[in-house]
Every structure is written in structure tokens, then in C-alpha cells.
Amino acid sequence: MPLQHQAARVANPVIPGFHPDPSVCRVGDDYYLACSSFEYFPGVPLFHSRDLVHWTQIGNALDRPGQLRLPASMPSSGGIYAPTLRHHDGRFWLMVTNVAEGAGNLIVTATDPTGPWSDPVRVPGVPGIDPDLAWDEDGTCWCTFAGIAQVRIDPTTGQTYGTPRKLWSGAPGAKAPEAPHLYRVGDYWYLLIAEGGTERGHCVSIARSRTPTGPFEPCPANPVLTHRSTDHPVQNTGHADLVQAHDGSWWLVFLGVRPRGGTPGWHVLGRETFLTPVTWEDGWPVVGEVALDLPAPPWPLVPGPAEEHRDDFGLSELRPTWISLRDRSAEHCSTKERPGWLTLRARGDSLDEPDVVFTGRRQQHLACRARTLVDPSEGRGGLAVRLDERHHYAVEASGGQVRVIARIGSLRTVVATRPVPEGPVVLGVTTREPAPPHGPCTGPDVVCLGVEDPDGTFTVLAELDGRYLSTEVAGGFSGRVIGMYAAAGTVHFDWFDYEPVGR
Template sequence: MAFPANPVYASKDFVNWRLASNAVNRVSQFAVIRSGTQGNGGGMFANTLRYHNGIFYLISTWPSAELGGPRFVMFITTDPYDDLAWSNAIWPQTPGYTIDPDIFFDDDGSVVIASAGEPIIAAYLDLATGNTSEPWELWAGTGGQSAEGPHIYKRDGYYYLLIAEGGTQLNHSATMARSKSIKGPWEAAPHNPLVSNRGTDNYFQTVGHADLFQDAQGNWWGVALSTRGGPTLYTELIYSMGRETVLFPVSWPSGGWPVADQVQGRMSGPLPSQSLISQGIGAEVGEPDVVDFVAGSEFPSNWVSWRAPFDAASFAISPAGHENTLRLTASRANLTTDLNFNTSTEGVTALFRRQEHTYFNFSVDIQLGFGKSSGDEMGISNFGTPDQHADLGIVYLEDVSESAGKLKPYLRVRARSVNAFTAPEPTTTPVPEGWLGDAIRLQISPRNESHYEFSASSVGQNGKEEAIGLYRTALLSGDGAGTGGVLGIYATTNGGSYSFDGYVSRWRYQPVAQQVGYNSTIFVPT
């Protein structure tokens, strides 16, 4: 449900990646992204990116009940390094109730869309009209459940079909078949699955939904989805970064079948020489955030909001009288929202960036004095969906120890979870008297693979961080959302039918380390 959506990344060496553009970056491209997302999840998923005759095609699934079920949607561009170059939404005809579209350009000029089904189905697509032919059946796989995520390739006179099987959990896999005709019959590869870590204790699990490509030197590679932590931590819902993209070498002899290396935390392969890419709209993936909200600056391109669009008037960088701050105009709804929340008429005042490392420090300074009424709150959040998030907020509440109506700031930890355990009860602690004249720095840091820690400190006194609370990684995990957590800021009246302006400064995301094995950690140079 993040917006901008469908990010496209570019690399020259497969190690250093930069955000090239966001294929969905304006509501005018895709009007239903605002009105058709009433649930807590259900954004676009299962993107396939292909290049043909000078045009990039990105095809995806939009699972909207507003449109009668899953619909295929496509965006095209001739310049993947420019947000505004991406087209408005194109709606190819969807051949039945299906998801996970692939687009394949055949030698004879025909275009084929393949998609999920048992068996996988395919149809010809007329790019001029968007119409599809009557679908036909391809291949049902090797017997695993949930045949989906197909991709078609043509090589040495064969059509090769790569699909996902086994579901997206611990039995996840990618299997392959081939045929002399796009309509079959299909011959299964003798060594299926092509790639999977099912039945192993490897640190990287749930490997599947794969795709294959060649680099400029002719080497074959695969990409797939995976979660890290091993089967035990997966079962315990300890994988807060969700499904991640992994890269692995593939050998594909002429006339033969591809063979993939098993996905592990440390691998080797014929990587191109290291070379940074200069094009793109964002920083290198994995770089720290150092944002001081200087006048005239813009939001970093890797920041996202929950849902679209966020109201631009809710944010202002370095407004008059508050230089080097970000002004947030509070929303009625908080990050959990409520039964009255309507995406067509209101938003949530919040901004996020993705968690990209196992270990990191994320912190923001919040100016006190924003509270107008009881319940007014600003804070930081580790956010998955409105049903899965943990927040450390500064909330103004009535001070029952003094005269009625006097507001006092408190540090409050609240969490929400729909997983198999109950989220911890909220804790509320008065802001220390010695901190009241200064900004307060709020921070999120993983303590280990299973827990995050909230902490706070007084900025003006250069005070030592004080631990405020712990919460479980499992709170952000689970199969439902598929994606990992994001880190960010929010401002809310918690239901009040008014608003207030609050100010934050010094946004920092500092990478620390990546856990790539049970006893293998790669520390980020400082």
C-alpha cells in the first residue's frame, strides 16, 4: 500500500543498486489507487518488467473488488530514469479470475500473457486494443500447490516456462518445463525444482517466484523471493523485512536446461566489475538517510506514504519561523485508522522509508509544544499495515495530578498485531521535567533478530538514550502482507475533528549490519 508504488531499480554490477524511478508516482496515472483501496492491504503485486523494441513494459496485478476482482494493469516508458515518463495505467483484458501476469514477445510478433492457474493459463494480447484471446492451458507443474508466477522464455527452438509452486511459505519453489510449441505439450525439467530451499535449514528460506535474465556478457542469472532467518525463525514469524529479492547464478547450456546455484547468504558468481550507476532519482540502496530539511530541499525519493495520495499541504519543509524542520499537519486518523476512515476523503499524516538492514538506528527529533487537546500525538513508527505496527509517540494527556484541563507530554508505546500473539499493552511515561525545554529524540533499533527497542533522549542536554520499550519482530511479520516494515513519523489527533501543526528535525537512518547466516553478519562501514 506504499505510494509512490512499483519502484524500479538499476545497477551496472548487481551489487550497487539505485532507485531509477517509481512506475506509479501520481494519482492521475491510476485513479483507483485512491478510491479502490479500502482494506488494510491489497496494493499492486507480482510485477514483471520486460523490454521490447525500445519500450519498457511493467505489468502487474491490481486486486480490487471495485473492479470485480483481480485486474491486470500495465505501465510503459521509454525512459525508466524519469518518473514522469511512465504512462497512465493501461488495462489489458484479464482472462478470467487470475493473477501474476507475465508478458512475452514472440519472434513472430505475437504477444502472450501468461498467469496463475492450475494449470497455468495463457492468452494472446493485442497491444493496440488491450483485448486478449480465449485463454489456453499451459502446464500444471510438478504437483505442488498454487501454480502461479509464470515467466516464458524462448531459446534454442524451445519455449521454456518457469513457474512458482508450493505456496509462498517453507515449501516455496520454482519449477520449469519446455515445449516446441507455445501451446504444448510441455516436458518437465528432469532436475526440478530449479531453485528452492524447502526441506533445508538454510538461513534463506521460502525461495520461489523466480525470474531469469542474461547480463551484457551473456551470463545467466536468477532472481527470486526469499525470507531470511531459517525455518525455525520463519515459523516463529521472525522476518520483519518480509519477502526480499535474492540474486543467484545460473548456467544454461545451449539446448539444455538451466541449473541454478542454491540461494545462500554468501555466494559467488561472474559479477561484472564494480561500477556505480549515475542515473536515477534516488540514492544508492542501503545508503544512510541524513535529512535536515534545508529550505528549498525536497523529500528523498525513497520515502513513501501509506496509501495515495498523501495531502501535500500536510507537510512543509523549513517553513517560515521553523527553519530546518518538517512541519506535519496532524490527521484525524492514527496509524490504526478506525471504522470511519475513508480513503476518498482523508489521509494519514505519516512518511516512511523502507527497512533495508537487519540492524540499523532510525531516529528523529520532535519539537515539544504541539499539543492543543488531550490525545494529540507525534512519534515514530515501525509500520507494516494498520493491523501491524509499533509506535513510540509523544502524546499530550490531561495531568490528573494537577488542575483539570492542564496538558502534559508523555512518552507512549503502543502496538497492534493480528498475528498469533497479543501485542503488548500500551505503556505511558511522563516526559522528564528536565527534558521539557528541548526537542526529544526518538529512536528505533533492533536489539537482536527477535526484538526491536524504542529509546528516547533529550536533544538539548545531549542526554543518554533511555530505553522506553521492547517489541517483538513477529509483530511486523507474517504471510498476509508479503512486504516488510517501514520506518517513519506520524502526527495525529487520535480521532479529534481538528488539527495541529507539529515540527520534526534531524531525520537519520544509519545502517549497522546485515545478518546473512546463523553466525554470519556483514557490518556496514562507517
């Protein structure tokens, strides 16, 4: 072997936090990956890697209002679902569904994955979600979508030809056949799908045919990936995509969750992107070990730039990791109004409102710490851990007072208050494991919210059960986002710092 691995094992998930529905493609020695973004703007985060293990976000495919409109009337967990990212004929193609008010399927393209991406081409002839693009030998493009159905398409115009036809429904009796991806491997076309629903029964199955249009023969070992009815630490495994590496080996990216706590187990970071190797036996893929510490691939690892935990808002535009609720207008979110500060101008009057001005980053670690210096002299706002409008915790400042607010379902309460000196104040959030002893009713984590005193001492004002900010309680498809918001007037933030606590 030319070089030893830098590590015998590498951390899995390879893209932690709320990064579901991964789709991957390779161009030479470079790998690119896209994920769903739901109600957040900009949409469809894009990542680059040289080793399939270390991923760096390079942008967002839908980063202009002309590409992505998410109205306030759209509920949380609506919006952008399940992209497919492909490279064909010298161009990147991304097809995705915007479920907001029936906006439907769209295609954007780019010659450089960092952008700019094109204005959307609408595809009204594709009625389902989870669209896939695949080209056969004569250049015909096929779009396969949840159902599992297929139609011929011109991806440059969005024109479809003929009526969509059913291809394969997965296992008999399995619900929600979705997330199809079609590939040519050797003499066969392979149709990879997810089924069983995106909860604990989620799984991956595959079928093959001599032609891209079928008929498809199911793999006798289906499902080829599932952790249902097991105590594996990674659950809800599904919505996968295959990629052949630069050395000829095969790999699978897929979504999964890490439930914690007692029964039934709660996952709080959302559905994350995992990686596992694939081998082929008798013309079928065999999915390898799924572990939180994955065996390192058989090539030198290429770490990307070190993650920047602190943002001093010194750039004219926000980094691509920052996401906002439904839109991000310069009127309500700017780093230019007060140089070196993020300025948020309120619209909705609390995090309970769908049009609240909120800008945050995905929580990516089970234990983490976030801090921000907020100047509430012109308004009211603070730091929040958000799942949706009905499930969030916040520490908020205004008028010489800091308060902790909890919204759990239909209940909203001020948990704690404390007077503080007028002027800027440091607010903070920490998540940690619950104190022992642990039992069947122990939650997944504790969310601590508080304020920093003038002498630098951090005072926790409230410790709240993290289970109420989990998908198992709230429902939906997203994960936690930690960020800043304005609920009245204009609120300025000098810096934001996020870091893991332990692994």
C-alpha cells in the first residue's frame, strides 16, 4: 500500500447535524454532495470532498430569491425536499422538489459547483417528489421519482414526453417507496430506493434490469440496508445514493439518526449523512459495516479547512453555513448596516411566528456550546435553539432584562428572568448529557440557557429537557438549528461562537 491510513477509523456521520437526503456524484478525484433544506434559505447545501470522509460546504444551490420562494404560509418541514446531484456532459445538474404551495419540481445547473447556479427550469410533468436524473447511452434522460414512476425528460427545458409509468413498488406491503436513484453498472441498470417510511422502519432496497425502463428484478437480499428492530446506535437508515470512488471501489451515502435517552429514544440533530463501503456479489451490492467510527477508506485522507467556530461578521455576505427562515432580505438581515455586526430587523414578534427573523446554523454535535454578544438597545431578541414554531427554547434580552422562554407544543412560558446592565450582553446555550442515574424515561440531553456576567462568569438561568426539541416529539423532517433572532425593533450581534464539547 503506497501510504498508510492517517487513521484506522474515521468519524461517522461524515456530515453531522441536520443534513438529510444526501445525493453524491464524483468528477475525477473530487466528490460533491447535496442535501435537503426544507423551510430554510438559502436552499440545498452543497459540499466538496477529496476523500468521501471530510466534507466542506462550498455553497448553496438555491441562494437567490428568484430561485427559491418559501412563503410564510408554508409550514415547517415544507419547502425543499430531496435533491439529486449529477454531473453529465461537463455540467452539474441538480433536480429537487419545492413543495411550498405546489411549486413543484425544478432543475438548476452549473459548470462550477460553487456557483452561480442557473435560474430554475420548472418541470410540471413530474408530479412526485424525490426526482432523479439518469442518462442512457444515446443521451436520453430519464426522470424517476417517488412512487416509483418514470418519465422521459429534456432537462434543459423541463419538457416531459409521454405519461409517467410505474417501474417497481419495492417490497410487497412496504410503505412509502421513494428516493429512487438509477445507475448503469456493468450490464445492468440498478434502481435503488428507500421504503418503509423515514422513521425506525426506514430501509434501502434495490432492483436491476437490462434497460433503464425495466422490468426490474428485486435483489433477493432486500432490504440491503436497514436497522429496524435492532439496538444499533444509528437508526432510520435510508434514502441512499451510490458512488464509485476514484480507485474503483463503491460507497453508499445515506441518512440516519442517532437516538439517545430512554424509551423510545429521541434524535435531536435531525437526519444526518453517513457513509459506508459497498462490495458486489453475484451482481448485487452488499452494504458494509455501519459504525460511528468507520474503517478509513484505502487511500490517503484529505482533510478540508479547519472549521471556524467563531464568526465576527466581518464579511459583506454571510458564510454558506448560515441559514434563515424562509427568506433573507437585506432589509431584515445585514452585515453592512453596522460593519462587523450582524443586524436583524424584526418582522414576526416571536419565534412562534412563521415570519420571525431568525438566522442560525445547524447543531452538529450532541454536546455543544454557543455564545453571542447581542446589543438589544434598539429592540428585543436573542439566542435560540429551534426545531419549529411550536418547539424552541430561547434566551432573550431587552430593556435591561434577560429572560428564558420555552415553547413546547401549545404551551409557551417564561421560565426565568434576570436583570442585567443596559447595553450589550453575552447570551449562551449549552447542550449536555443528562446527569445520572439514567433510566427508561431519561431524555436525550439537557439544554442550558443563560447569560454571562460582566466579570466573565456564565450563569445558567434554566436547564430544560431536550426531548421536547426532538423529531419524536415535534414531528417533521428537520433538526435543531441554533441561532440569533429579532422579535422587536432592530437587534445587533457582534459575534457568534459555536464549538463542540467533547466529541
